[in-house]
Amino acid sequence: MYKLGPFKSSDLRTIFAWQNTVGDKRTTMGFRFPVSDETASLWLQKRIKPLGKNPTEIYWALREELTDDLIGYVTLFKIDYINKNAEIGIYLNANRNTGVGSNAIRDCLVLGYKDLNLKKIQAVVLENNIGAVKVFTKNQFKQEGLFKNHYWDGENWQSLLILAHFA
Numbered sequence: 001m002y003k004l005g006p007f008k009s010s011d012l013r014t015i016f017a018w019q020n021t022v023g024d025k026r027t028t029m030g031f032r033f034p035v036s037d038e039t040a041s042l043w044l045q046k047r048i049k050p051l052g053k054n055p056t057e058i059y060w061a062l063r064e065e066l067t068d069d070l071i072g073y074v075t076l077f078k079i080d081y082i083n084k085n086a087e088i089g090i091y092l093n094a095n096r097n098t099g100v101g102s103n104a105i106r107d108c109l110v111l112g113y114k115d116l117n118l119k120k121i122q123a124v125v126l127e128n129n130i131g132a133v134k135v136f137t138k139n140q141f142k143q144e145g146l147f148k149n150h151y152w153d154g155e156n157w158q159s160l161l162i163l164a165h166f167a
C-alpha cells in the first residue's frame with residue numbers, strides 16, 4: 001500500500017540516486033548526463049516550494065504506507081487552465097509490475113479531473129517502454145499521435161507515443 005503526499009527535503013538522497021540510475025534515464029527521457037548533488041537539490045527545492053494558486057506543475061510523492069519510504073512519484077505538468085489539459089508523468093523506483101503504477105495513475109486522474117477540473121490528460125512515452133505503454137493503455141489512454149524517431153537514447157532513435165485520456 002502507498003500514500004500520496006508532498007516531497008520532503010529529506011528525500012534528497014533518494015532523488016539523487018534515482019536521477020543517476022542509468023537504465024531509468026533512457027526509459028524516462030530523463031537527465032542525459034551525471035546529476036550532481038546540487039542539481040538534484042535544485043530539482044527537489046523546486047518541487048517542495050509553495051505551489052501558489054494555479055501551478056503549472058504538481059508532483060505527488062508516493063510513499064510506503066507504513067514505513068513512509070519514498071517509492072516514486074506521479075506528476076501533472078504543463079497544466080493549462082484555459083484549455084483544461086495537462087501531461088502526466090510517473091516514476092516508481094521499486095514495486096514495478098505489481099499494479100502500483102496503475103493505481104497511482106488512477107489517483108492522479110481523479111485529482112486532475114476533480115480538483116483541477118481538467119478535461120484531458122496526455123502521456124508521452126517511448127514506444128519501446130513496454131511497461132509504460134501498457135500501464136497507460138490499460139487505464140484507457142488511447143493513442144492520438146506518434147513522433148517518429150524523435151528521441152536519441154544513446155544507441156538508437158526511438159519514437160514517442162502520444163496517449164490521451166479524457167474526463
Ligand SMILES: CC(C)(COP(=O)(O)OP(=O)(O)OC[C@H]1O[C@@H](n2cnc3c(N)ncnc32)[C@H](O)[C@@H]1OP(=O)(O)O)[C@@H](O)C(=O)NCCC(=O)NCCS
Nearest residue numbers: 027090091092096097098099100101102130131132134135
Ligand atoms: C511505467 C511504470 C510507472 C509502470 O508502473 P507499474 O506499477 O509497473 O505498472 P503496472 O504493474 O500497473 O502495469 C505494468 C504492466 O506492464 C507489464 N510489463 C512491464 N514490462 C513489460 C515487458 N517488458 N513486456 C511485457 N509486459 C510488461 C506488466 O506485466 C504489467 O502488466 P499487467 O497489468 O498485465 O500485470 C513503472 O514501470 C516505472 O516507474 N517505470 C520507470 C519510469 C517510466 O518508465 N515512467 C513512464 C514514463 S512517463
